[in-house]
Amino acid sequence: MSSSLFHTLNISRQDILSRLLDLDVVSNNLANMNTAGFKASRSNFQELLNQRTLEGITLASTQGLMQQGALRNSANPLDWAIQGEGFFQVRLPDGTIGYTRDGQFLLDSSRQLVTAAGYRLIWNGQIPDGTTDVYIQPDGSVQVTLQDGTRRIAGQVQLARFVNPSGLIAQGHNVWLASEASGAAQVGTPGAANFGMIAAHAVEQSNVDLSSEMTRLMSLQRAFQMSVRTFQQTDTMIAQALNLRKG
Structure with a gap:
């Protein structure tokens, strides 16, 4: 069986985990929207590379946004x-x-x-x-x-x-x-x-921008759903390939 399917499975897995971590950051921003002096954060992601191919992304750091609040x-x-x-x-x-x-x-x-x-x-x-x-x-x-x-x-x-x-x-x-x-x-x-x-x-007051955080939240939800769908479909293809070999 080609290793490309397992490669795709690993990339979609990394993407799911990264989306969850990013969701935690956005959720924390929204939860502290009314916290005095709170500074919003954003996630910085980095591509994972080996000698030949892309292996997905990982959360490299979380950066504080220090703009003045009202x-x-x-x-x-x-x-x-x-x-x-x-x-x-x-x-x-x-x-x-x-x-x-x-x-x-x-x-x-x-x-x-x-x-x-x-x-x-x-x-x-x-x-x-x-x-x-x-x-x-x-x-x-x-x-x-x-x-x-x-x-x-x-x-x-x-x-x-x-x-x-x-x-x-x-x-x-x-x-x-x-x-x-x-x-x-x-x-x-x-x-x-x-x-x-x-x-x-x-x-x-907090410098959290409600509109941008809600937009980011909706975008993350859609991206997470796509990553899960890719993972499930790849898993199904691997299972079918294994069953064909057994047959």
Whole structure:
């Protein structure tokens, strides 16, 4: 029996698996459409070649799309959004530094600013007891109002930027990690050269484009159905060939 049938079977199998992985990426984008600061991802595929023939495709990497999301107003004084380049720096449980665009912060029991996942914001300040209001300036300086009405600067928030932010590695909980592809973090003051500014009482929304993701989802479903049909028909042809040999 010609090996071309088994070759076709293997290619259609690879295609089915690749479509499923791509479907996971699209599904994750759609599931996080309303997650603050979320960045959509796309799948990068690569052809598999041997010395003579094409052996199908495989998922080479998943790339984050770091375009700015739309901003919406918020009544919460601890909701901060980055306009332009940059990430908030947070301390992960293992001590490493993570990077996020989600600026919806909370105060923990130690009056430290934390994300919804409990990761502490890295900044050189602390919200003092008796604070009645918090306001962050575009340059990252955090101003607080105390119970007696006095105002003072409680600290400074700096941003981190990367030469290739698409090379960041998704860690989970809307946090990214630096990699060789992204380059080392460059830390600076908001509003400085190549750094975005921070908007108070604002939330950066997800940059997921619903229409393009739904179009991609429908295209994937059709392609998956075609791959399954090819696999089934090739399998049937192999079975018939085997039966003819037995006969």
